[in-house]
Amino acid sequence: MKNKVVWITGASSGIGEALVYAYHSLGASLIISSRNADELQRVKSNCHGPFPIHILTLNLEDHDSLSAKARTAKLVYGQIDILINSGGISQRSLAMETDLAVEKRFFDINFWGTVILSKAVILQSLPGSGLSIVAVSSLVGKFGTRYRSAYSASKHALHGYFDSLRSELDDPNIHILLACPGFIRTNVTLNALTANGTAQGTMDHAQENGMAPAAFAEKLIKAILARKEEVYIGGKEIYGVYLKRFFPRLFSKIIRKAKVT
Ligand SMILES: NC(=O)c1ccc[n+]([C@@H]2O[C@H](COP(=O)([O-])OP(=O)(O)OC[C@H]3O[C@@H](n4cnc5c(N)ncnc54)[C@H](OP(=O)(O)O)[C@@H]3O)[C@@H](O)[C@H]2O)c1
Secondary structure, three states, rough: OOOOEEEEEOOHHHHHHHHHHHHHHOEEEEEEOOOHHHHHHHHHHOOOOOOEEEOOOOOOOOOOHHHHHHHHHHHHOOOOOOOEEEOOOOOOOHHHHOHHHHHHHHHHHHHHHHHHHHHHHHHHHOOOOEEEEEEEOOOHHOOOOOOHHHHHHHHHHHHHHHEEEEEEEHHOOOEEEEEEEEEOOOOOOHHHHHOOOEEEOOOOOHHHHEOHHHHHHHHHHHHHHHOOOEEOOOOOOHHHHHHHHHOHHHHHHHHHHHOOO
């Protein structure tokens, strides 16, 4: 990865943080982003190799600011080779109880934040430069479960958008990957929004027993190198994708009872 520039959002925690450590150890030059500058500084301090790390704070909800952030990011090292959109927020609330304003936030952050940043990076990429754009979706970007309605919808929307964009661009130099994590052991459930928009603040059992973020990062990096278009990474929960595809009625019965917290 030497001489490669990787921009990672959601870099202050969980999957994004693990990706920072993995790419740093591979010798990439990094731009790391999220809202919390102190947490980004902590992540940077944990990296001891000689390869550069630049902190660029951003808020994915502040849509008007994101094109300027992309221009700033390009100026840091003069290029961007890989953008990994890991910044996002999950949900733990029933659809019928959740405020519309909260439901819209999942789209503002997970969908529009990712789309706006990705388009800005694609627009400023040089022809033939070999850009990879990664949208971190979810297994619930492939099927819905309890407590995730608007979150799941925001992740499904990423698939529709980026699959369409990939076919429109039809450019072998621009690689677009939709990465679908299963249960990965991060703070995602602590930060997940409840019906009124407050953070859940507790760790789900399923998350606690999920895949380690470092193992996830290793698999994602391989998928990027292999220029895959879609990848499912997690434990046995990934079989849900195939169950839904080939046995939709059976899947529908099972998912109602499935333990997803
Ligand atoms: N862990 C899982 O099991 C799992 C499963 C499926 C999908 N995912 C997806 O994986 C991605 C990473 O999640 P994670 O598990 O690493 O969770 P996490 O530990 O909670 O990390 C979420 C990251 O997103 C950033 N973020 C949240 N809101 C933001 C905003 N408005 N603007 C900018 N950055 C924001 C957070 O940083 P700041 O608070 O500093 O802004 C943090 O760095 C998310 O898209 C999530 O939906 C995770």
